[in-house]
Amino acid sequence: MAAEIAITDGHMHFYSQAVYRAEEERLARADQSYREGHAVWKEGFKTRFNSSFAEDPGDDTEALAAAWEKLMAEAGVSRGCFLAVNPDSDDLTEFTARRPDKFFAIATADPRDPECAIKFRRRVKDEGYRGLKLYPTTGKYLLSDPMVYPLYEEAQSLGVPVTAHLGITLSYDADLAYANPIQIHAPGRDFPKLQFIIPHFAAGYLRELLFLAYHLPNINVDTSGTNRWLDYTPDSFGLDWVFKKALFAFGPERIIFGSDSRMLSQGYRTAILREQLGILDSLNLGDTEKTLILSGNARRLFRLP
Template identity: 30%
Template sequence: MPLNVDELVAIDIHTHAEEPCKHGETRDDGYMEFQAGMAKYFGNPAGADGMLPSPGQTAAYFRERKIGAVIFPVDTERETGFHRYSNEEVAEICAENDDILIPFASIDPWKGKMAAREARRLIRDFGVRGFKFHPTMQGFWPNDRMAYPFYEVLEEEGVITLFHTGQTGVGSGMRGGMGMRLKYSHPMSIDDVAVDFPDLKIIMAHPSFPWQEEALAVAQHKPNVYIDLSGWSPKYFPEILVKYANSMLKKKMLFGSDWPAITPDRWLADFEKAPFKDEVRPLILKENAKRLLNL
């Protein structure tokens, strides 16, 4: 049954497909420690034992709450050594749960022409609506020219790009930060992408600590750039972020939880208590995403 947007109370633009995705109980070396570190950072038991909800379980959780969910894996094979989860499998699970799940994919841009070729196939054959990038986990500057052939395909096909920005819980507190370099997720490098690909729809994920003002400047200046509010409880949002969300960027802010690290239940409960204007809340929760996704 296709997605019925009118019946949804919200659209979560940022959820993760983790496992099992054909890897069953097999884990790569270091994966359990990585997930335990994430669980500690977010104060969330999910992942403490190395087990996270499957995309099917995610669909059931969001269906019960009448929340649509954009869901994606993250391809970080090159930097972490962890096998990626199958984009095709996630898309197939989304097709089986198309009343609630919206498929995004992830391909490491360092895969070059292979990335561009796979992206076009996923869009045309599997109905993928967007692509997740994690510059810190993938070890690249978003404005590195090596990624541009990949972006060209995404702009031509009219899909969405979603870039992690700001600090990350990945590797937090681990020796050497697990090799993760925070510098790659500075939002200002996305400004170049927005200039060079003016018709590419871009979402900067998360409040971009410690570069929040730079992210707001890019979103305000570039018509094709949006911000999702995932990865943080709204009670911790910087004052300036709320101020912009309530005014000039009210049509560019998107609800995202960062499931399973942060649950929609927790995010939405804190959102109710945060100082957002009543007329802005429905825009953030659903209407902006509905427009951006052409639902």
């Protein structure tokens, strides 16, 4: 059945020259202690996860678009949602415009910027962005902080969802003090018409995620990434069990497939797609439920034509 579904990947990342240069410039501005710590972290990342870091991919967005289109077609993915890393995402705007029938994007914003809501509205209204991504763990703010509320108001007014990275992350700058999904309870309650998406099954905070499902009907979850956080929990359960709990708590109407495919040098993360397709098959879901998870929910939430 999955081969017949026009799969929509709800969580991907566009690694561009602008992202690469911004990271290099940020490191250059940092003090020596930070650079030394970052170098140790980077080497440890490569050793533990056997994964290299992408180099400058160049500024030819047409070549990048063609390459991504090919990778997605080979994986059997019809459409992909690319999440902005920086508020200044003109490169992502240009990239998605190359293949509007294949790519779409959601913007990000810095809630400390007094003009963040205005800039976000412009991204949606003028450039076709279809949602907002917030990074509280690396931005070091709570989603319940009143300074974030103007962004929620704007997103609710525009009718687009808010994706919030919570839980653990491999970013060196992450602060787990801001990682607990419970912080989204208040805005989820205060903005009942606004849809929230929590990626990676909340990356280690599954218990809290399920509590949110109990309390709020406007919380959604995406399945993206390797879900390696499972290796670091005190309980012993696999991704199939996580899917079962998510289906019980959220139902098939609030689960969105994602691969977390990132850097072009790593290609499309086909192994993640295949693993999750296998789990969905093992759960004996009907065609309707599979289609919702693999495509329908993303198309509805992001209002895809």
